[in-house]
Amino acid sequence: MISKDLIIIGGGPSGLCAAKTALESGLSVLIIERNPNVGGQLVKQTHKFFGSKDQYAKTRGFDIAKKLISDLEGFPNLEILTEATVVGLYRDRVVTVLHKDKYVRYQAKSIIVATGASEKFLAFENNDLPGIYGAGAIQTLMNNFGVLPGNDVVMIGSGNIGLIVSYQLIQAGVNVKAILEAAPKIGGYKVHASKVTRLGVPILTSTTVKKAIGDTELKAIEIVSLDEKWQEIPDTSRKMEIDALCISVGLSPMHQLLSMIGAKTKYVSELGGFVPVIDKNYQTTTQSVFVCGDAVGIEEASSAMMEGYLTGIYVSKHLNTAHRKADDLIKYYKEQLDMLRNGPFGIKTKTGLNKLKEGIHDA
């Protein structure tokens, strides 16, 4: 069995950032990544990022991925395993991995679970027709492989992902017929909303999809208006002819691996669902197993990066090989996180984190 100081499960923004500060602390690090390349969701983000320069603001997502990857160059103690899926996690910090049809075992002194999130889906009639996609799949098709998902698309969900992917679809030459939002208000940043509105895409709030129509593939959808209690308003049904439907109704933290080792989780709706209970150092209720990024609460990639840097430092302290600037950096990244969460969009996260803290006392 191969031994490492630290195994990071997931090579997205938070995992890459955690690797950086852990490597700077002198730890040997293995990043295990399911995809053929690291970078996570950043590699398909073609828009310029928000935040301040410390979160690489105004840099396009895929360029941020390149930057985070290049930051790890030159560390001899780093190993990156791609096309590798973690299939088992054990309390003695043994990780079993399926890597290109081979089953491999590793053990580490510490583990960071940086598995990110998975997309939520929506229940409606015929929702399994070909032509109905999650927003992540559409981004992968379009931005990684240059494949258009369809000609006429409707987006379900007006959070930042729904708005951004709509804009990307327009850039790719796809006709976005509408963005539907079940809530009475747009979920994402209004600047993103205004970007698509001025390009002629209507955003229909209090509206959702009722059913998909088509025999072997999507031909149309039936949409309905909703009242303030999210109930269908009678006689508001209308049909839209489309060949692709994109679902972007939120993300759920990927906590499942942590359940394998009995780490305590708690349901916190503000953070996206079940999230691992952590202490102030991002350590789960299982000793030496840490978690950061979307896996511990859905936020923007900017926050995931800051959490990653922090968690790498906390692990180095935990293993008594503290980063030489540990205290300064901890203070700095905590301030960055506080700042990112300091506006109205941060209220939800802060509420969720407070609920999660209560979970520590229950534990």
Added chain:
Amino acid sequence: MLNSNGVPTLNQVLSRFPDEKALIRPKAILECYEDIPCNPCETSCPFNAIIIGENINTQPKLDVLACTGCGICVTSCPGLAIIIAQLVGDKAVFKIPYELLPLPKKGEIWLGVNRNGDVICDAKIESILANKKQDHTALITVSVPALWIHEFVTIREKDE
């Protein structure tokens, strides 16, 4: 309404415009109506004309006198929420961010579009700037009739 369809009210738009006298020179119109954590407009401005301050969740304020209308903030704003506006005789001249292909060519007549996405007028393409620093956000200078100064926001290609 901004919250329900992404379209700011006229009052919101007007709150971001300096008075007409100031518009003899080009000035940045900062259409950021929400406290989001973001400050590249402030840090990109070579003239310190955009103020956000310590808490980056604050909406930007323009120092109208300091703003030269250079347009650097226009292509730096991740939300594409800044345009430069100027009144030149009977024309309103704008610098806008543009991220669609094909790019317009100098001298072409495109359609002028308002914040609702409706076509309101013809728009003459005056110049196109697309350098490496702008990172694939082109800066298009375009002129429309002056009466559209508060309505015009972007351009659309004419259907053949």
